[in-house]
Amino acid sequence: MYYIVRCPKCGAIQATTSSSELKCKGCGASSAMRREGQWSVEILAEVPDARTAGFMVRKLKMMEAAKK
Numbered sequence: 001m002y003y004i005v006r007c008p009k010c011g012a013i014q015a016t017t018s019s020s021e022l023k024c025k026g027c028g029a030s031s032a033m034r035r036e037g038q039w040s041v042e043i044l045a046e047v048p049d050a051r052t053a054g055f056m057v058r059k060l061k062m063m064e065a066a067k068k
């Protein structure tokens with residue numbers, strides 16, 4: 001399972017396979033994915049494979065860019 005997440009530090013959207021720790025590709029910060037049973041980072045989507053994850057990240061970044 002791939003998680004599409006937003007870094008709580010810099011807001012960068014990215015995919016990760018870890019459900020315990022996010023190491024941001026944008027700013028390099030490590031964030032715990034869960035805290036006390038709750039997600040502590042924003043999960044934008046859960047997808048089954050790397051190809052879909054790449055597609056979702058691109059799509060979400062485009063949607064984000066269109067909002068501004």
Ligand SMILES: [Zn+2]
Nearest residue numbers: 007010024027
């Ligand atoms: Zn970041």
